[in-house]
Amino acid sequence: xxxxxxxxxxxxxxxxxxxxxxxxxxxxxxxxxxxxxxxxxxxxxxxxxxxxxxxxxxxxxxxxxxxxxxxxxxxxxxxxxxxxxxxxxxxxxxxxxxxxxxxxxxxxxxxxxxxxxxxxxxxxxxxxxxxxxxxxxxxxxxxxxxxxxxxxxxxxxxxxxxxxxxxxxxxxxxxxxxxxxxxxxxxxxxxxxxxxxxxxxxxxxxxxxxxxxxxxxxxxxxxxxxxxxxxxxxxxxxxxxxxxxxxxxxxxxxxxxxxxxxxxxxxxxxxxxxxxxxxxxxxxxxxxxxxxxxxxxxxxxxxxxxxxxxxxxxxxxxxxxxxxxxxxxxxxxxxxxxxxx
Amino acid sequence: xxxxxxxxxxxxxxxxxxxxxxxxxxxxxxxxxxxxxxxxxxxxxxxxxxxxxxxxxxxxxxxxxxxxxxxxxxxxxxxxxxxxxxxxxxxxxxxxxxxxxxxxxxxxxxxxxxxxxxxxxxxxxxxxxxxxxxxxxxxxxxxxxxxxxxxxxxxxxxxxxxxxxxxxxxxxxxxxxxxxxxxxxxxxxxxxxxxxxxxxxxxxxxxxxxxxxxxxxxxxxxxxxxxxxxxxxxxxxxxxxxxxxxxxxxxxxxxxxxxxxxxxxxx
Numbered sequence: 001x002x003x004x005x006x007x008x009x010x011x012x013x014x015x016x017x018x019x020x021x022x023x024x025x026x027x028x029x030x031x032x033x034x035x036x037x038x039x040x041x042x043x044x045x046x047x048x049x050x051x052x053x054x055x056x057x058x059x060x061x062x063x064x065x066x067x068x069x070x071x072x073x074x075x076x077x078x079x080x081x082x083x084x085x086x087x088x089x090x091x092x093x094x095x096x097x098x099x100x101x102x103x104x105x106x107x108x109x110x111x112x113x114x115x116x117x118x119x120x121x122x123x124x125x126x127x128x129x130x131x132x133x134x135x136x137x138x139x140x141x142x143x144x145x146x147x148x149x150x151x152x153x154x155x156x157x158x159x160x161x162x163x164x165x166x167x168x169x170x171x172x173x174x175x176x177x178x179x180x181x182x183x184x185x186x187x188x189x190x191x192x193x194x195x196x197x198x199x200x201x202x203x204x205x206x207x208x209x210x211x212x213x214x215x216x217x218x219x220x221x222x223x224x225x226x227x228x229x230x231x232x233x234x235x236x237x238x239x240x241x242x243x244x245x246x247x248x249x250x251x252x253x254x255x256x257x258x259x260x261x262x263x264x265x266x267x268x269x270x271x272x273x274x275x276x277x278x279x280x281x282x283x284x285x286x287x288x289x290x291x292x293x294x295x296x297x298x299x300x301x302x303x304x305x306x307x308x309x310x311x312x313x314x315x316x317x318x319x320x321x322x323x324x325x326x327x328x329x330x331x332x333x334x335x336x337x338x339x340x341x
Numbered sequence: 342x343x344x345x346x347x348x349x350x351x352x353x354x355x356x357x358x359x360x361x362x363x364x365x366x367x368x369x370x371x372x373x374x375x376x377x378x379x380x381x382x383x384x385x386x387x388x389x390x391x392x393x394x395x396x397x398x399x400x401x402x403x404x405x406x407x408x409x410x411x412x413x414x415x416x417x418x419x420x421x422x423x424x425x426x427x428x429x430x431x432x433x434x435x436x437x438x439x440x441x442x443x444x445x446x447x448x449x450x451x452x453x454x455x456x457x458x459x460x461x462x463x464x465x466x467x468x469x470x471x472x473x474x475x476x477x478x479x480x481x482x483x484x485x486x487x488x489x490x491x492x493x494x495x496x497x498x499x500x501x502x503x504x505x506x507x508x509x510x511x512x513x514x515x516x517x518x519x520x521x522x523x524x525x526x527x528x529x530x531x532x533x534x535x536x537x538x539x540x541x542x543x544x545x546x547x548x549x550x551x552x553x554x555x556x557x558x559x560x561x562x563x564x565x566x567x568x569x570x571x572x573x574x575x576x577x578x579x580x581x582x583x584x585x586x587x588x589x590x591x592x593x594x595x596x597x598x599x600x601x602x603x604x605x606x607x608x
Binding site: 041044045046072073074075076078079080082084086088089090099100101102103145146149 | 495497498500501502503504505506507508515516519520
């Protein structure tokens with residue numbers, strides 16, 4: 001169990017969050033610069049918060065109220081994976097993995113390194129230098145190097161963002177399998193909702209140093225607490241009544257040139273179109289209507305040949321709309337913070 | 342066409358100006374003649390003193406300069422810029438001025454000279470003074486190069502090293518030194534070359550006493566007044582040494598550059 005509450009004044013805002021994480025994978029998702037990576041550095045001990053307390057399985061790693069109560073990074077039993085993987089370029093794959101266990105006796109060291117090589121499946125690369133590895137291979141070696149020490153909690157900073165699209169999906173699946181086998185508190189930081197959905201048992205959406213919503217990936221996508229969260233999960237969130245908002249998925253939206261007379265219909269302009277396999281994702285918006293995402297089937301797109309800038313009607317069937325209790329100030333993070341603390 | 346001709350001419354002029362004085366030392370004499378002229382007690386004495394003092398300076402520079410270079414590469418504080426410029430001052434300051442400065446501090450009547458003479462240690466006109474002059478003048482070459490070498494190491498590496506249970510001290514030896522080593526070696530070679538050639542600060546602060554403070558460059562200066570051939574022969578030797586050192590630096594740099602390229606290919 002990892003519990004922490006930290007505050008740190010950053011240049012543009014104050015990082016202020018508290019979380020309690022059991023033996024699960026918790027994803028922190030937010031835009032770059034929202035304080036996610038800073039949070040991990042504080043937990044790893046590489047940076048000091050202005051105020052805070054970190055406790056792992058009953059052991060206090062940091063308490064700013066008690067002077068000198070700060071365990072240094074090398075004694076925190078932390079696994080820390082950085083975005084660039086930071087493999088030591090002058091050491092072979094084997095030596096990279098063995099780097100953190102040089103105190104163990106030779107036999108135990110060899111056994112652990114071999115276990116780690118097999119765990120991430122890089123045994124054939126054991127003697128290679130990091131410079132000759134692909135991004136996916138580097139990630140696996142970095143994972144092995146962190147896990148070979150059997151850390152008591154694991155922090156992963158954007159573990160997939162250095163990979164190209166073609167390897168990303170495969171590596172994400174492998175990473176999920178490894179994380180599931182760990183059963184230690186794990187925090188993954190990402191800016192990608194798909195990564196969060198696949199890897200996270202639960203996720204927390206962060207904005208300007210604060211958590212604006214927590215829940216499972218599905219809960220967050222189904223009932224986004226604010227427009228900010230909705231934008232992350234590609235969910236449409238439209239102001240309905242006074243204290244309610246309507247949430248619905250892009251693939252429930254239908255687009256037509258003529259009004260259908262439905263209950264939920266808006267006149268909007270086509271601002272962008274991107275072809276994603278069997279459908280086209282339209283970004284809709286305009287002066288009169290709200291900003292919406294709509295997934296239009298490819299065959300319909302071919303038939304109707306909509307063009308950029310064209311004004312259309314977007315509608316959604318009432319049965320596909322989820323009503324979300326609207327906070328008085330949807331973008332004010334303070335509201336949701338109460339749920340966490 | 343005319344433009345290219347003009348460019349070629351300009352380049353030819355500047356290259357001749359730079360190289361001719363250096364080459365002239367070698368063309369005026371054959372190798373045998375060079376050796377005969379070098380084979381004098383005064384030259385040996387000066388050569389031995391130069392080697393002894395220069396390597397002593399180098400050891401001092403590396404021992405004291407490395408921590409400074411590392412500290413400057415990792416910390417940020419108010420006035421760091423000024424400190425960086427200050428550390429480089431001996432590179433551009435006239436060596437004679439450095440000699441005067443050393444005299445003002447460590448001379449028998451200088452700021453600290455009294456302290457040393459109270460313990461019966463006279464610095465001026467001894468080999469100690471030679472080492473101090475060389476260290477002062479050539480130290481910045483090592484410090485600046487080593488600092489840049491430390492700065493070029495990815496900051497994530499020592500951070501990750503610590504999360505892998507390795508203390509800052511051991512991280513320094515296992516990560517920072519191996520990765521900064523090419524730069525440190527280049528800096529050391531530059532410093533050594535500069536120390537071997539040091540003249541101005543040495544003659545002002547340490548004097549020109551054969552056998553005691555007369556280093557190789559000082560011996561060249563003295564020989565110039567009596568026997569030009571000896572001076573030329575000694576110059577040739579000093580130039581050759583400097584060239585070899587500089588060549589080693591460029592080799593190290595090339596290897597460092599190509600291994601850095603290898604690292605990047607992996608991304």
